[in-house]
Amino acid sequence: MSGAGRSARTRPLLAALAGLVALALSLGGCALGPVVSGSDPNSGVADDFDPTQGVPAELQQFYGQQLDWSDCGDGADCAALTLPLDWSQPQGDTVSVALARKAADGSGHHRALVMNPGGPGAPALQYATDKSYRDYFFGSALQREFDIVTFDPRGVAGKSTPVRCVDAQQMDHYLYDLPAAPRGTPAYIAEAEASSKAFGAACQANTGPLLGHVDTASVARDLDVLRAALGQPQLDYLGYSYGTRIGATYADLFPDRVGAFVLDGAVDPSLSAEDMLVEQVGGFESAARSFLQNCVSNASCPFTGTADEAATQLAALIGGLDQHPLSVPDGRQLGSDTMVTAISSALYSRSQWGALARAITSVSQGDARGAMALADQYNSRSADGTYEDNSTEVLTAVNCIDLPADQTPEGVQRLNERIRAAGPVFGQFQANGTAMCSGWPVPPTAAPHKVSATGSAPIMVIGTTGDPATPYAWAQSLADQLDHGFLVTNVGEGHTAYNSMASVCITRAVERFLVAGEQPADGLRCE
Template sequence: MHTRRPLRTLALVLGTVGLLASGCSGGSSTTGSPSPARAGSASPSAVPEALEPFYAQHLSWRDCGVPGFQCTTMKAPLDYAKPEGDSIKLAVSRKKATGPGKRIGSLLVNPGGPGGSAIGYLQGYAAIGYPAPVRARYDMVAIDPRGVARSEPVECLTGPQMDAYTQVDQTPDDRAEIAKLSGAFETFATGCEKRSGEILPHVSTVETARDMDMLRALLGDERLHYVGASYGTFLGATYAELFPGRVGRLVLDGAMDPSLPSAEMNRDQTAGFETAFTSFAEDCVKKKDCLLGTGSADDAADRLKRLFADLDAKPIPTGDSRRLGESLATTGVIAAMYDETAWPQLREALAGAEKGDGSGLLSLADSYYEREPNGTYTNLMYANAAVNCLDLPPAFTSPEAVTRALPTFEKASPVFGRGFAWAALNCAHWPVPPTGTAHRIKAEGAAPIVVVGTTRDPATPYKWAQSLAGQLSSGTLLTYEGDGHTAYGRGSDCIDTAINTYLLDGTPPKPGTKCT
């Protein structure tokens, strides 16, 4: 597995896409940040003078080649501290409101990551799968964040190099294996610097939030209406912190807690995946096709750990040039924790692995890494690391620090703790110093913001949603009592009705609302 990221993109593509974090973002960049523009105004005169040319640019929309969608690009400063310097082009797409009913404005969407393509999410799911009344009254809009997909993507490794990277043992047993893992993280970071060194210092969440405000103005909206999932909740909360008077209707689904430092965030997420696995195991042992037996969830966990140990000692064939070892197998299992609809696929994959066929778990791992059939990868993992390592100081800076923390991670998850702890070493060799720090976000003066939390969410534990809703001066917590990562559009009529009502008439759910 790579860095665990609270990415909401496999839940929608096992069915469109949700995945995971480590060193997942939670801080805020403050370096060179100009003061927020005057609240509530879309006028170029309301922004710092040096940014006026950017806020005054004209968007030239064109056909995307995808029926119903338009595309354009907008310019933004590469460095907001030096707006007169180089600029970057950011890709934008929209699908205009379909009617009937009066148009409310634009609704920006972000699926998380960091590193998930918002445009891919919009065109593949949101502009089709969001409720018809919402699509009728909003222009559905997405911008790929800087460094992501169509917006000057960060690049780090070749396909074969990434294949090798994903197979490195992330539960090292001796000094040689520790050195190999640390070396793999260093090689990854060096590759990012070599191929994308110019943009690496400028892909922070704060900079992306500023880009979103520029887009809001160019779309002609006085306030930003936004649905962000997973990491997208941190992006939305950061926007609210910078521009509280410009907040419209914000839905933050699968919330992150920006007050947590990296190590604590990784440990919480480790516990979250343990909770999700226990839920899976309790369901699995009731099924005839469950490899993990018919006993308790603890027995199932022990059996899975034995399978991982066997694969660590002797990887198995997959029908591909790659063999399935412990690292890829673990990633495959973790990937299926994002959405309970993937559990039958996971049961089948585990049964296959027990019989010496690793193809099922490899397929799940490949979906997590966004590896294409031709052996290439999207830039998801590269952008993920670039944003995470810039937004917060690293969880660990040395193998010795990981070793000291191992007991707390293994307590949080006997199944995944060891691997999650070592994966959190990934930012130790990053070539760009972090610009953000963990802190509470209040966004005083913002309009009501809806924060959504799922009680057995693996990637963004429920307590993070409770914390963020409590930090925000206008936050309201909406709870989904269930499994999987995020809640909106995943089958709960109660959740969907509450969010749709808020998006359409601005009325947030009553405090304490819980849904199943």
């Protein structure tokens, strides 16, 4: 497979896996201010709840299915949900979606809170089955009041019907091999496009018809069957990053079934693939500047001078790896593209800035191991050369089917110019970023569009001002699009805001809203 794989894989939605990279741990708090009461969410499910009421006859077998829960360790239960492969042909083939549930700690009947950590392609079962994950990502109030339910969306490997593309060795070539042609040349672009086409062909050959049905709208429809199978007239939902796209799509399709919804690290569904990539490059550029500003104030920083001077030095270090890549003991080489992956991985959380500074220092001294470890973390690659999941395959498949991109020479040139302008440090290495979908074997099924969820209950949208992966402007836009959306702002660095160790202000706002339906005052900003 072509060595331009990493460039080809640069994509509109970077791997925003809200559990694989630690979230920002800012401990600042703020006063919630006056609380505005919203409609109190369901405290229980009526005994006569009929999950098939109003459901078309051809879908009743799915909405009426009974989940067969069985113990899967650490106090959790697991089950599988059967769903149509193609929602437009529900009498055809089916897929299986794996579920996990941890019953609420409190006594009595409890609502179910469904959570998705992002991706696309992030495995999610461990957020319910592993106590360390539960305690980190759900505060005690949520664990006490809700049955925590997670699911591996269609396509995610594990126990759901998976997308399959290549083996581990081929994935190494796709992600880490160096391009043969000089960066930015027509030969370089052609190499990246050929790599993407070959990867897509492998996905089609090894996945089959599912490859055309992993779109976000299909996942949102799956989510409504899960709601019914859980015995819930309305869905209570906590979505991070790409999980906000699932949640917003669900709310737009089923506004009357929206219960308590929190969308943290919001994706803007109205953006094109090109606009999304440009704004995300700008987000990582801004996060890198914050890192460099902090770095140059420390004696151990590998850069000297001002933050602007450090940015120039960083760009030169990255670019130099095109001509002089560094090897690691397993034979792989650290080139510019993989170095950008390493930096991006660490910029998801301020807590990783120290590791990033050490990795950059080592690279400047000829040692690539620390940087390669950060890139491996981002790519879910284990030290033994295996991959922990199929997140690369799913992420590519979902983005290519959700977000059509202009692959004409004129469109590619226009995008490259915009990307370079958006990121003086990263832009030159992210150019040709939509090539991952070049020659993709199944056509897009969606297009950028605004969502309104007219008639829904209030929906909390959280944005972090220094979020590199889902820029703050996306949260502002989504909250504005939703008829009953409201924005909560986390002032800080890192990707997503809520968890039991994050901002006390955010934690309180989220938990009061999910548990009791209490909306914070308009314009809440958590410093």
